[in-house]
Amino acid sequence: MMVKLAVASVRRRVGSFAGTFLTAFLAVALISGSGLLLYSVLTAGPGGDRFAGADVVVAAERAVELTTSVDKGDKVKVKTKTERLTGAGVLPGELVGRVAATPGVGEVVADVAFPVALDVAGVAVRAPERAAVVGHGWGSAGLTPYALRDGVEPADGEVAVGSELGLAVGQVVGLTTKTGAREVRVAGVVGGGVPGQAAVFVADRQVVEWSGLSGPTAVAVRVAEGAEVTEVAAALEGLGVGVFTGADKVNGDLPGAVPDYIGGVSIFGFVLGITGFAAVFVLTGTVSLAVRQRLRELALLRTAGATPRQLRRLLGTEVALVTVVATVPALPVGVVVAHLVAGRFRELGAVPAQFTVSVSALVLVAAAVVGLAVTLGATSVAARRAVRISPTQALRETVTAGGGSRAPRVVAAVVPAAGAVAVLVLVPLGGALGMGMGFVSCALLLCALAAVGPLVVGAVTAVVSRVVGPAGVAGRVAGAMTRVESRRVVGVAIPLTLMFAINATMLVNGDILGAVTAEQEAARTAPATVKVANASGLPLVTAEKMAALPSVTGSALTVGTRVVVDEGGKPEDYPAQGLRLAGESALDLGVVDGELGVLEGSVAVSGPLAERRGWAVGDRPSFWLADGTRVVLPVVAVYSNWRGFGDLVLDAGLVAAHDPRGLVGAVYLRGEPDLSGFPAGSGGVGEVQNQQAAWELMVAVSLGFTAIAVVNTFAVATGARRREFGELRLAGATSRQLHRLLDWEALITVVVALVLGCAISGVVVGAFSVAQDGQWRLFADPVRYFGMVAGVGLLGLVAGAVPARVVVRLRALPRLG
Template sequence: MSAAWAMVRHRFASFAGTFVAVFLGVAVVAGSATLYLSSRPQAPARYDQAPVLVTPPAPGTGDLRDRRSWTSAQASGLADRLSMIEGVTAAVPDPWFYVQRLESGRPLGDAQASLIDGHAWSSVALGGYRLTSGRAPAKAGEVVIGTATPPDAATRTSAANAGLDGSPTGVRADTAVTEATAGRVFEDAAGGAMAGITVEDSAAGKVTVGGEKVALLTSAGPVKWLVTGTVDGPGFYVTDREAAGRASGVQVIGLTVSGDPERVAEAARAVLGPDGVVRAGAERDALEPGSVTRIRWIGAQLLIALVTLGAFATVFVVSSTCALSAAQRRRELGLLRAVGATPGQVRRMMHAETALIALLAGVLGAPAGMAAAPLLAGPMVRTGLEPAGFSVTWQPAALAGAIVLGLVVSLAGVTAAARRASRIPPLDALREAAADPRPMTPARWVVGPLCGVAGGALLASMPALPLEMRSTAGLGAAMLLLSAAALLSPVLIVPLVRVVARPWRRTATGMLVREGTLTGVRRVASTAAPVLATVGLTVLLAGTVATIEVAAGIDETAKYPEGIVMVPDGTPGLSAAAVTAQGAEPELVTRILMTVGDATASGYATGRGDALVLDRFSAEKLGAAAGDTVAVRFVDGAETELPVGAVADETTLPSVMVREHDPDAMTGMLVLDKTPVATPGTRVLPIHDFVMEEIDEEGQLVDLFLLALIGLTAGYTAIAVGNTLLMATAARRGEFRALRLAGAGTGQVLRVVTAEAVLAVAVGAILGGLVAGISLAGVRAALEDEIGRDIALVLPWAATAGVTALCAALAVAAAAFPLLRGARDSPAGAS
């Protein structure tokens, strides 16, 4: 350890690449882990005064969308039983339904949040909300409007603008505000009597309590309800009876308690048995709205990808840096072997050196990453990767974990280099040669061709593979071919350099660049390999995504007849009134759970026709065919048995059943064959434009992921390239002194070094682009076979040029810096 410490202390510049790689990796891991651990589910604010919540038993499918419901009668019966428990002050069922405010015929607020904005009046007790003006609703057609938007339901303005939250393009995000600007409530001085009090609220607009009817949109269509009062919470509150009729079952019963909530929860479990799930404490957070959970999930995928890529890239850069360092220290390590150092001592010394660098980089990088995490909270909310109200909290586990992970991946990266270094013979202390000894190791000769053969075979076999596997097989073949090119780069570089440098072979600079590159194949390969991988991945990933988007647009457009479609505009779906106004029958979409024996299948079903039709996947999962009987559970908790009329492409149910059991069901889109009738919450556009909008919405999220992943990869590549050339150029000072002694000026030597760096980057970019282009052509061919149509091959020229230019700029800077720094050295020092 003392030898390792002395080496690190006196030759820290040799370990700069390892330090920077580990620092960046630990910072990425610490920051990402802090963001991930800070983003935890939270129970909705409307249950703040209900420390114990009861939900129906889970259906056992593992899909969060398959939450079961009680019927209204079942929920009332269970609430009566729960209210008898000692310590329970109230047991309140909480049915919710879709409602959205209209202003000048335009829906306000967030489409997805509005799905749960309608509530029964009795549920205000669960959030501790109070009547701030007017009176409670007493009959159908009356409503109390909330004047606040809690953090958990705050509208996702930027996500809606970017189309990343699953809501239709065109949401009026400009009308969305948060609790801080929710509005002003002027209470009646007479003690709550209705006296024309004006309320201004973000979701409710301007209404007058006590006489004005507010225009709202429900799943059935537009309605006008009399505003009887306001509460200091969010949402729209109607009578319990009307809420029960509009809601698709009851999913939550809230308990307000006096005393110990845990004791009440235990008593509730004993009373309910298998009829319900009792949640207290942190278990309540499982009731976070699905739209918010989806946002957290999307953000989590990006953070997990960043952590994984950061760890692997750190291993790669550390391994590359340590391998080059060991090659440059060959005489030094040979001298240690000559004076009696054993192979084990050499390995332990290199591991100790790397461990010291990793600990230092980790101790500095982890706090830096955690300090940067709060700066990313706002952008993540704006891009729809975290819900509104998200904030970063102190996470000591992220700090410690990132440091430990940095140490582990650094030791993993140095293992191969340390093993090779320990095999250096003592006689190497007496040798010095400019040519690289054996740039191709036996492992490269074995693994490289194997990867190439496997990748080529996979591309060749793609026409025989099932259609659904071809795109995946194409990506796998590309990864194998890129790995083969990186492993065989020392062999491929020689002929490629000869071809690229041929036009300048007769000039002095060209000759020096050509021969210096061919002599230092290991150095060039260490520079070109990361460029090859990064350019190849950029071309492959960005090109595949762009090509798939083109194919998806062609394929989806072909599913519809030529014409126009009516789609939601700022709403989660088309209301029944909007569809019937066009002279069409609503095709309501609902979610069902189907059972045959012990087999279950869940999914969406469309209300159409007068019989149950199963999609092929569900029929196979259930083992059901036409004529069999299937048990169906609807979203409102009701169950029935239906005969299977047929097996087709999608699941359909009798329309009357969907209306009866899912009052909140809406139509997704409507193909029009005549002049449309304007209705609230709808818009009309050509089918092709609609399809491309849908693809663009998903593509924006994919592009965001690509930007993050390619950016991080390019950053690590820049580190690897810069560190390789910095170390290599510093080790060639004797060679440069000899050139100046022979009459070359500093400018001439600088041109040679710069040309070598650019040549190495160009070689890597050419190899990566060629391999990725071949693989991308295979992916396109697979997609063409899959959809039966010609597809244009999309090459990401801008992204490829940007990544290559970044690598070239850093390569030139890293190669020139040691030369300029040592420009004052006397050429007499050359030996």
């Protein structure tokens, strides 16, 4: 019976439920799309198996694993944490013989994998979809297998290349590795291969010379006829190295050539958090506003004998029906959104080029359940008071704003507000968690504002409306109406506040981070007169020749890498630089303690890392280099200009020896050297720019959803006032006067929302800015900030004006009869 009544109610009020339908549709679509992205990156495979032609792969472990034990009194809790390395450890040469002598082992292939860079006449040769270009000895070709399509296997001074590189037999190309740059001839083109990798094969006897590696990075095994793979693998484990079989064989490959989805997990997790919060927040507000606007109807039903329980069931069933109907088209739209967003992130390089969206029925069902649960929960909360108040009070509240106890609202706001303060004060916003924690604190402050909305919005409205008051009769009437109907202002202003606060916080924090990084970069490179940065990198020997030019009075060479640090039992990966200095200072790291001289056998650390780990000059912490080699180095300096550079500075020779790439990223020189005989410097889209572009894409997604939600909320609020407009027309008001009145009301509402949004984002952004460099900022780029203020304000005014004109044109006056 209740379902039939709810269906009839919805059919008769299709326009009234349109707002709830649209909001539920958008919420479910975005939650399902974000959920699919996170699910896909969590379940993404390790990529193609370059060792498909082998049964077992023996290699050094590709991750740092730390195990800690905590005595809980009654039991000992053991935790194991791992961190993936960026390089591959070199196996001792005698291990190949020991592997071959293991019972059950048939054929053994020693594989050497090392990054290479190719160019033709100085123009870099890129693999499609940013695939890694990796060199191997020709003997490794059969492991995948790669097969010759054209030409022959390489001899000394020759290479065979993958067909995806677009090179031809007989072509002369430049090949750069960390041991040097050389010209080689393309002897053959191979096909087959692995998605995400481009192979370059060299003569087996030149692998050590060109790679700079003293031994293989992996040993591939084919078991003897009649032997069991599991038994052979168990026997090989006794050698004390990693043994990989089946799908795990890919873990024996060069880490830089295998897709890394760790960054994608954090990105899509953040996307889900932003869209989920915005969807829940806006959906709750829309449903609550819709219930609030039915007070007159609910009062009449109470007068007719309906009980509060019956009204709650009716409202819940209506909203459930609308949500279910909205979910049907929302789920396929969510799949489309996931594919579009994933494609854009692939273009930006924020996720591996091989990343694809996996459609999971479980995720889609979960998104539908979440959407339904949120709407039902919002309906239950909004209906609690609406169905319990007396009919006469409900009718009275349709004319004037109701009161209600303030204490529960204040109590409900204290908890999220306290949480926001704790995050801003206690969490180190200057670290890796800064951006994410900024969003969390902003979300908590918005929740606190929503809890005390009628109180705070009412107070701000009282001030704003009086400022607008002198602007003619329409302005004074609009000011009075917004002061009286502050609850209506709350329903419209809060979504607009959400739209500005969340997106301004994310965008401005990203701008501040970019500005601080640029300032430190400028300060760091100020002493240099010439900077040479080659997108493909320079061998260390080439960079040293630049530094040794007669007219150079000082130089600094940097080799980028990653270093793993023990963070109290949890291995953490940090960006680092290998550095070699000579002569006058050509690079200013802003040393605040100690002295940055010859770094051989020592390390310098950034101020934040030193503070976090409690390190001081003279301490001897341990680190894991890119290939997993553990070193213990004394701290000789603490520096402040670390952004865009790295948290650790080690000797360039040490880094080049243990990083698979090992190329100089930049050379800083003092003087006026003649560099005509060296490779020309060239730039490229760096990781920082890609990260910023990915961040702005997340802001765009959030802005799109909240903008539609704001327009929808204005339309719902305005559509519910048809009767009021009709009564004003009866009293003699013209359409033009109504338009002016509603325009002033929209202006007041927009100003209130922007004041609150600027206040919330200002608190979060200011704390974030202080954590970066001690300076308080409201914004980094005034044009972008005030452009966003103007854009959100214009959207609010249009969203308020357009529905008002549509409703007034409907000539509600005859309906009063």
